[in-house]
Ligand code: FES
């Protein structure tokens with residue numbers, strides 16, 4: 001399942017004047033089922049750049065019935081994003097099929113109000129989700145509050161505006177701009193950040209009509225935390241908030257230390273015994289023992305390295321890719337897990 | 351063999367047993383009208399409504415989302431829940447001050463250590479969740495926390511309900527009323543959806559619409575009805591409307607659907623009205639009327655009233671006049687279609703106890719009555735299967 005497949009690029013399109021690049025993949029007939037996705041899921045890509053293997057996860061920026069597309073924002077001095085910008089149609093890229101638990105499954109007869117809070121390239125999964133709602137949840141409504149530094153850096157702007165024209169009765173779009181240019185005619189809904197005041201104002205302007213309300217957040221880690229805190233201070237229960245962080249989440253060292261442990265790992269039908277040092281993550285320990293398990297972002301964001309804890313306990317430094325309910329059911333991210341009990345059982349096969 | 355009233359035995363309209371079954375299987379198992387969105391205008395506001403056998407409580411959080419719970423304190427069951435505090439973050443029962451948060455979790459029990467030496471497991475004493483949703487500016491509640499959505503319930507009938515957006519209209523408080531009819535709730539529904547009687551019982555009270563051109567039908571258990579203005583009224587319709595329009599031109603006519611169970615709407619070019627039917631007993635039914643009109647200036651209202659005056663001043667009259675009327679209080683001389691309907695319903699209910707009762711053939715315009723009886727039977731049957 002989590003294997004790399006070579007896919008041919010059918011289109012490479014520069015966005016926002018070259019500051020981002022969209023890649024559209026040609027999925028051959030026999031891989032169509034494998035590459036089925038839910039709005040909000042990612043692809044992991046593997047590149048060889050200067051002889052070094054680089055892996056990155058990118059959210060699919062199209063809804064499930066449209067072509068398989070990712071949109072990569074140019075990062076200053078970013079090796080991978082520059083490499084991506086240099087790709088051409090016909091090139092082949094190695095890709096792990098879509099996965100991720102930050103996804104919106106449309107309910108055709110559901111009646112929901114979805115609030116989306118995004119900033120920067122955090123729009124990509126939200127864009128896919130908004131499309132899914134507008135197309136496949138005809139009785140639901142979507143509100144987007146979208147933060148950017150300035151007007152030129154707004155990703156997918158025309159496409160969002162087109163959605164607003166087409167679905168004006170079910171979709172509202174609000175731009176929040178933190179450093180507006182003096183020379184722009186563009187007047188955003190609000191200046192500043194997607195903070196508590198902006199969130200409260202948006203909800204008050206367009207309060208939920210459908211009462212099954214869901215909140216989707218995608219931006220850098222700090223914004224996610226702030227939006228979540230703001231929502232919870234307005235009585236929004238945890239279970240209705242879904243988020244994923246985007247860009248710049250280095251594994252934070254939260255000061256918790258693990259213990260030296262022996263782990264029994266079930267992988268591809270076989271059990272392996274490995275030793276874990278106190279400061280070693282499960283992924284590091286596996287790699288040190290020459291075992292290869294799926295992984296991608298190594299920062300707890302993508303969920304590729306997910307496994308099931310069957311015995312003992314772990315501490316996760318970062319756990320963006322998991323919902324609280326997953327964790328309650330024993331899910332763990334191996335790239336983030338330190339052992340906190342001396343024996344550990346983990347399973348990668350389910 | 352009991353006497354049949356078309357598809358239902360007469361007891362369906364008279365016996366306590368049928369009433370109890372309907373309470374249990376229909377009114378406690380379906381989406382009930384709970385009010386207008388204006389009734390819970392902001393965070394911290396709450397209302398409670400009786401929905402069949404359930405008393406449900408709706409409260410709005412600071413996120414502007416409504417929550418619904420069964421109004422049953424998990425201590426002794428008391429129906430006393432209120433939202434309190436400056437931020438209305440807590441729901442409390444004043445009997446012994448047990449307190450719940452807005453998700454229904456029990457968060458505090460006074461004198462916990464002293465009164466409950468064995469401890470109380472607060473985690474399994476949360477308020478029981480119910481459902482609430484909004485449709486066309488109306489609040490609906492359902493006792494089940496995971497009922498079929500309002501889209502599943504009303505989606506198919508919605509396109510037949512008229513172009514009205516009640517959210518844009520304002521309530522006309524003077525028209526808000528509640529009264530009881532001494533008849534079974536189904537008699538009241540049947541009267542509401544009886545197309546045949548319109549030109550007869552209301553021969554001189556509702557003839558601004560052309561009943562012969564009525565279009566009506568069903569979507570599941572929901573009835574929909576539309577009729578155009580009569581030729582006389584339509585000749586100068588814009589001038590003749592008694593109050594400003596609530597829907598854009600060129601929409602005309604009256605939409606008078608009956609949503610299941612007992613949720614009547616009556617909407618026309620210039621108003622949007624609710625007729626909510628709640629059974630109180632086998633032969634007693636409560637009606638609640640609410641009305642919304644255009645959000646227009648008093649100047650526009652005066653203008654419309656003035657322009658329509660000549661049409662309405664000679665419009666309508668008593669069903670029976672002069673010698674035919676039985677004195678001043680005769681509903682048949684009331685010139686009021688509601689009085690005419692109430693009288694007809696009550697007189698029909700009385701007839702149901704006569705041993706000589708025998709129901710005659712149903713007219714084409716009475717076909718909705720048979721369909722409604724069928725809907726009642728089918729809904730109860732489906733619910734009985736579930737339990
Ligand atoms: S019955 Fe509610 S606190 Fe006792």
Ligand SMILES: [Fe+2]
Nearest residue numbers: 541542552691
């Ligand atoms: Fe009538």
